[in-house]
Amino acid sequence: xxxxxxxxxxxxxxxxxxxxxxxxxxxxxxxxxxxxxxxxxxxxxxxxxxxxxxxxxxxxxxxxxxxxxxxxxxxxxxxxxxxxxxxxxxxxxxxxxxxxxxxxxxxxxxxxxxxxxxxxxxxxxxxxxxxxxxxxxxxxxxxxxxxxxxxxxxxxxxxxxxxxxxxxxxxxxxxxxxxxxxxxxxxxxxxxxxxxxxxxxxxxxxxxxxxxxxxxxxxxxxxxxxxxxxxxxxxxxxxxxxxxxxxxxxxxxxxxxxxxxxxxxxxxxxxxxxxxxxxxxxxxxxxxxxxxxxxxxxxxxxxxxxxxxxxxxxxxxxxxxxxxxxxxxxxxxxxxxx
Numbered sequence: 001x002x003x004x005x006x007x008x009x010x011x012x013x014x015x016x017x018x019x020x021x022x023x024x025x026x027x028x029x030x031x032x033x034x035x036x037x038x039x040x041x042x043x044x045x046x047x048x049x050x051x052x053x054x055x056x057x058x059x060x061x062x063x064x065x066x067x068x069x070x071x072x073x074x075x076x077x078x079x080x081x082x083x084x085x086x087x088x089x090x091x092x093x094x095x096x097x098x099x100x101x102x103x104x105x106x107x108x109x110x111x112x113x114x115x116x117x118x119x120x121x122x123x124x125x126x127x128x129x130x131x132x133x134x135x136x137x138x139x140x141x142x143x144x145x146x147x148x149x150x151x152x153x154x155x156x157x158x159x160x161x162x163x164x165x166x167x168x169x170x171x172x173x174x175x176x177x178x179x180x181x182x183x184x185x186x187x188x189x190x191x192x193x194x195x196x197x198x199x200x201x202x203x204x205x206x207x208x209x210x211x212x213x214x215x216x217x218x219x220x221x222x223x224x225x226x227x228x229x230x231x232x233x234x235x236x237x238x239x240x241x242x243x244x245x246x247x248x249x250x251x252x253x254x255x256x257x258x259x260x261x262x263x264x265x266x267x268x269x270x271x272x273x274x275x276x277x278x279x280x281x282x283x284x285x286x287x288x289x290x291x292x293x294x295x296x297x298x299x300x301x302x303x304x305x306x307x308x309x310x311x312x313x314x315x316x317x318x319x320x321x322x323x324x325x326x327x328x329x330x331x332x333x334x335x336x337x338x
Contacts (some may be wrong), residue, residue: 004079005090006096009036015095023079023100025072036096042070066101077102118324121177122169123198124191132189132201133246139203140239148210148238150200151253152217153261155231157196164228173232179224183216192332198232207238233261 004020006013016031024031024039067081079098086095114129124132136147155316161169173196180190180200189201202210214234221230235257243249 002113004098004100006031006036006098007086007093008036008096009088009093010089011037014088014091020098022097023071023077024069025075030072039069041070067098078105107146121174121192123177123180124189126191126193128189128198129191129193129201130246132191133249134203136203137239137246143204145204146206146238146240148202148205148207148236149195149249150202150214151212151235151237151250151255151257152176152198152200152232153234154196154198154255155233155261160228168228172228175224175226176221176230176232179217183213183220206240207236207241210236210238231259235260 002019005015005017006020006021007015013031013034013036014026020031021028027035027202029321063084064080064082066261067079069077069079071077078101079102082097084095085094100256106167116124116131118125133149140146154173157169157172160172173192176198177190177192183201184190187203189199191199191201193199200213202213205213214236217234221232224230235253237243237249237253237256239249242252
């Protein structure tokens, strides 16, 4: 479809072309009886992305921006607008040229979502975790209210893969993801860190309240009658008490989580860090924070013990679902912690 043309005297529409009729779904007669502002979505009277006012006298270039309108049937469309003063029938008017970019905007939104979504569980991924942690640290700086971070490790995923197959292992990860969703609020962020590891970010939550969430997760997993039965190891920390940076916060939670896993006990080292009922885990295991910079999380091995279906997958450079390289600005991820 070509460019929609509106010529307006003030806001009163004086001329439209066929493309304007097609985009708005109004007839020419209906449009000529309207003000241009009547097309604009409520709350979008100004340009969404403004690079200059739409009505600018003596402009040396055409102001441009993005504007949302409502069609005759109430559908929302996004237009790329260019406006310029012209003379029409001897009257000073504004010529508005509009391209429909609705589908482009929808595709961009879907791409952003996919870039922050784990393709197996549908939860947030590593990028999502980093973004939310940074945002919560900034919010705590403004409000003084802490947030909590819950790290979880699905126990015995390798054994599940070996005994039942990787499809069942992948389903086990999805089952855990479903339980985490059910146990959390809408404002909480549930994400798959990678492999068998998950995180839950709880805004404006104390470590004691986060412990209640951990207990709720334990009870919900115990109710699950599907086979094989699932259990997780968990560690809970709060910002800024347990670390004033993302690195320090993860390191503290990591220490508790894998300390408990190595002990193979149901009793936590404090009243907050919780161990699910499960067989004792191996005493030696790569720590969660070690994986921040390891190839197991970011690596390129297709023969990981958790298999292709349940290994960490994020869109790498070039758009392939694979293990990406560390991004610039995230240098702390490459450091071996602990």
